[in-house]
Each structure stands twice: as structure tokens, then as C-alpha cells.
Amino acid sequence: MPKRKLDPLPAAAFQILLSLAEGDLHGYAIMRQVEEQTGSKVRLGPGTLYSSIQALLEERLIEEVQTAPADPGVASNAPKDRRRLYRLTSAGKTIARNEAERLAGILRVARARKILRGDYV
Amino acid sequence: MSERIFAFLLRLYPAHFRQQYGTEAIQLLRDRLRDERGAGQRLRLWIDLLADFAAGLPQAYRNSYAATAPLPQPGNGLPAFRMLEEEPLRPGSVLAGSVVAIAAVAAFVFVMNHAAAYHSFSGASPRLGAASGGFEANDAAQNAAEKQQTRSVSPQQACAFEKLEQHPGNIGYIKLNWFADPVSCREVAVAVLNRLSETDTIIFDLRNNHGGNPEMARFIAGALFEHPVPWYNPGAIAPAQLITSPLVAGNRPTSQPVFLLTSPRTSSAAEHFAYNLKMLKRAIIVGETTSGASHGGSPRRDEIKPVWESTGVEPDVKVKAADALKTAEVLAQKKLASR
Helix, strand or coil: CCCCCCCCCCCHHHHHHHHCCCCCCCCEEEEEHHHHHHHCCCCCCCHHHHHHEEEEECCEEEEEECCCCCCCCCCCCCCCCCCCCCEHHHHHHHHHHHHHHHHHHHHHHHHHHCCCCCCCC | HHHHHHHHHHHCCCHHHHHHHHHHHHHHHHHHHHHHHCHHHHHHHHHHHHHHHHHHHHHHCCCHHHCCCCCCCCCCCCCCCCCCCCCCCHHHHHHHHHHHHHHHHHHHHHHHHHHHHHHHCCCCCCCCCCCCCCCCHHHHHHHHHHHHHHCCCCCCHHEEEEEEEEEEECCEEEEEECCCHHHHHHHHHHHHHHHCCCEEEEECCCCCCCCCCCHHHHHHHHCCCCCCCCCCCCCCCCHHHCCCCCCCCCCCCCCEEEEEEECCCCCCCCHHHHHHHHHHEEEEEEEEECCCCCCCCCCCCCCCCCCHHHHHHCCEEEECCCHHHHHHHHHHHHHHHHH
């Protein structure tokens, strides 16, 4: 896979990949999911969000879901025709796993050097 | 209101980004506005948005939208132009373009004015000192100077009329540092002489004149006389060069008193000019004795030595070269008053 913009994987793109791991989401739901999974530390603005989505689409790490089914999750009262749902592809899953493993490796080192205290996983 | 500001900010994004995600981005903002209420949350929302513009805008431009954009395929071997920006120009772009253009023109004008000022300060204006001393050279002089300018890079250097000024008492002051080639500088010389005919007194400043072409000296002297007069010319190769040149067209300064300012640096053709006008009693020489060096280089052995060789031309009024102009001006005023 030719990787240009997403190598190394930016934090925002990684968070988006993680947010899509549990199911297909639209833009706003991705933003909320990222906010939730980072403990309200990261809130993706529209520019960052859609630029990252575009980059991920170009690298085929996520894909648009052709027919938008009824959204069971967030904001189900909004008009559905404007929303596009995004789905994690298998390539995206691999990239996200690789990135997580890379971070886990760093985490191991940090723990070995006793930088981390307490009961981090 | 927030939505309109956001929609305006969205226009900074690439056209294709807006096409693809514009409505979604606005929808996202609506959702957030709906969910986040209260002054604190709204403030945070806007801080988020502004930070997002700073971070997201460069990213949006880095993405290769062209790759995903549906492009018209060239068919049948016909050339097709691909446009990166598919939208017509927005009024904002036109406004920005005009502002930049006006700024560029203003900068150009400023630079040109600055260059002109530099020239007049250095006393070497191609307009024959029109900018200095309030002495407006007439149109003919300007035209001639401009013609010269098209012919050579620096006519003021080529023709050596370094200054042409009007001093108090309608004195025409001309600083001539070199007698240029009369073939190429005739028009400039005629324009200068025509202008000098409108003054009451003429002062030729030859204190820094190292010589030049004696034919130019004879040509200028010709304009100072009503009729051709005998001209002492040791280098003459034709009988016509033994009288002053009658070829100056237009008004000639034939009646005005003439003063020549000299110094020990005045040499060669300038001495030729000074000697003749002194002997013909057409000019009063003010300053110091000239150098007496008829040639800068080694003279030809068979050449007749001019009478001022090694002795120089004695001034009529002996003053220090530095005071020569002031003295000449006082003498000119006296002369005018006595008339």
C-alpha cells in the first residue's frame, strides 16, 4: 500500500480509525466518539475531521457506506440524506492495529524505564 | 449567526473540499450548536473551531483532491485542459487581486520617483537639471534629452551638461564637465543654448572640465556670436574650422554677457574655449589660471602647440576657484545694474 500522508499516522486519523472500530459512524458521531474515547481532551473540528476523513478515504483505510441505513446511534432526528456513514476497511484495521502495537511497544519501554507509575495497563 | 460566520470561514477551504464536505461540516456545526448550549460551551466551541482552522486548513490543501475529483477525460485525441479550480472568481478574490495590483503600481511609482530624486541630487539629470534650481528646461531641451536617452544609456554623461540652473538675477548657470562629440550631442547642445538665450547673463562653469572635443567648443562658441568670427584653432584640418560655427538653429544667446569659471583643473578643449572667448572679448574669465595641459596624453610630435600650452589661460578676474561662482554672480549683477 502506498502511504504518503498517513505515514506516520497522525493522531487525529488514528482516533478516527479507533472510533470506527465499533461500527459505522457519520462525521458528527465520529467527533463525539473521539471526544468520548479521549476523555473530552480531543475535539475534532470540521476542518481537521473532514480533511482526515478525506485522507483516510484516499488511502482506502475507511470507506463510505453506499446506502445510509437508519442510524441507531447519535442524532437520529437529523435528516439522513446529508449524512455519509464511514466504515473501517480491513486495511484500516491493520493500520490501526500496527499503530496501537507501536504505541504499546513505546509503552513497554516507558514502563521498563520506570517513567510510568501506578497501574497502567 | 454562528452558522453564517462558519460558512464564510469555510470558503477558505479548497473548492473541492467544500463541494464534498461543506454541507456535512455545516451540519456538524448545527449539531454541536444544538448540543452545546450556554456561554461557556459556545466559547469553547468557537475556540475549537478557530484552532481547527489553523490546523485543518493546511491539511485540507495537502490532500490530493484532484485524485478523487471526477475529471473530464480527453477523447478522440483532442487536447483537454484540466482546471484545478473549477469555480468562477469570487468577488473577494477580485478585490484582493486589485489591492495587490494597486500596491504593486504604487511601489513601482515610488521606486521611480526615488530614482529620479537620486539623479537630480547627483546633479546629473537627463532633463538638464530641470529638477534643480527651478530652472524648467523647455520642451525642446527635454525632447532632445529624451532622444539622447533612447540613443545611449546616460546622455548626461555622454553630453556632459551636468547642470543647467537659473540663478538669482536671471543668470543662466551651466556646468559643463566635458566637450562631448558634436555629432551625437548636437541636439542637446542646441536645446541648452536656446534655453540660455532667455537669460540675462550666462556663466559657463569649466572648473572641472578636462577637455573633450574642440569641435564642440567651436560649436557652442558659434552660438554666442551674431555672425561667424575667426577662431584660433591649432588643430584645424579644414579652413572652415578657423571660424566659429554658424550652425546653431533657433534663438542664440548672442547679446548676453558671458562668464567662464576656471580652475587649475580646467584643461585642453576647455582652455581652447576659454582662450578664444577671452581673445574675442566675448567672455570674462573668473577664477584661476588653467592647467596649460593641452592634451591629457602625449601630443603628436608634428602637432602645432597651442599658445596656452604649459602656461595656461590667465583669468581676467583672479579669485580662488572655489569663490569663482560667487564673484561671477556679483559681477553679473553689477553689469546688469549698470545697463
